[in-house]
Amino acid sequence: YVLVWGAATLAQLRRDVAAVRRHVDEVVPLSEEHGLGLWLADGKVFRGWALAKEGRQEEGRAELLKALAECQATRTRMHRPYHLSLLAEALHRSGRSEEGLQAVDEALAMVEETEERWWEADLHRLRGDLLLSLSTQNAAGAAAEYDAALRTARQQGARMLELRAAT
Numbered sequence: 001y002v003l004v005w006g007a008a009t010l011a012q013l014r015r016d017v018a019a020v021r022r023h024v025d026e027v028v029p030l031s032e033e034h035g036l037g038l039w040l041a042d043g044k045v046f047r048g049w050a051l052a053k054e055g056r057q058e059e060g061r062a063e064l065l066k067a068l069a070e071c072q073a074t075r076t077r078m079h080r081p082y083h084l085s086l087l088a089e090a091l092h093r094s095g096r097s098e099e100g101l102q103a104v105d106e107a108l109a110m111v112e113e114t115e116e117r118w119w120e121a122d123l124h125r126l127r128g129d130l131l132l133s134l135s136t137q138n139a140a141g142a143a144a145e146y147d148a149a150l151r152t153a154r155q156q157g158a159r160m161l162e163l164r165a166a167t
Contacts, residue, residue: 008023020047037070042071045083047067061087068080077114101130117156121165122164124149124152125149128141
């Protein structure tokens with residue numbers, strides 16, 4: 001399972017929707033068969049993201065919200081900031097940037113609380129994108145978020161996230 005989950009994560013990071021769907025199609029039934037609630041919920045998070053990327057925003061958003069609730073029901077918060085960023089991205093794509101901003105703010109608060117920082121740089125980048133989409137008057141705030149994203153990515157040696165923030 002871990003191999004398939006890792007492959008789904010890498011596919012999502014590459015924005016390869018078809019590969020995410022292939023891996024999810026392996027993970028979800030396997031997790032159901034073996035009663036692996038956390039892995040099942042994680043797989044559904046990826047499925048929700050893929051649905052939204054395929055243009056099925058409402059279905060994807062609903063799947064993401066349900067999967068996030070299922071993740072919480074397992075009493076683990078592992079990967080929650082990353083998962084919330086996927087929800088925020090789906091909300092942003094469907095014109096619900098205010099809600100997306102709330103999801104990112106929750107994710108950033110969780111990063112501070114748990115010290116799970118591997119996705120922190122991209123959360124700042126996404127926050128900048130969301131601020132700009134709400135109003136051009138948020139340009140200074142967005143620029144500060146992009147700077148925070150670049151700084152964080154450089155400190156972590158996260159070249160992919162640095163490149164995302166720079167573009």
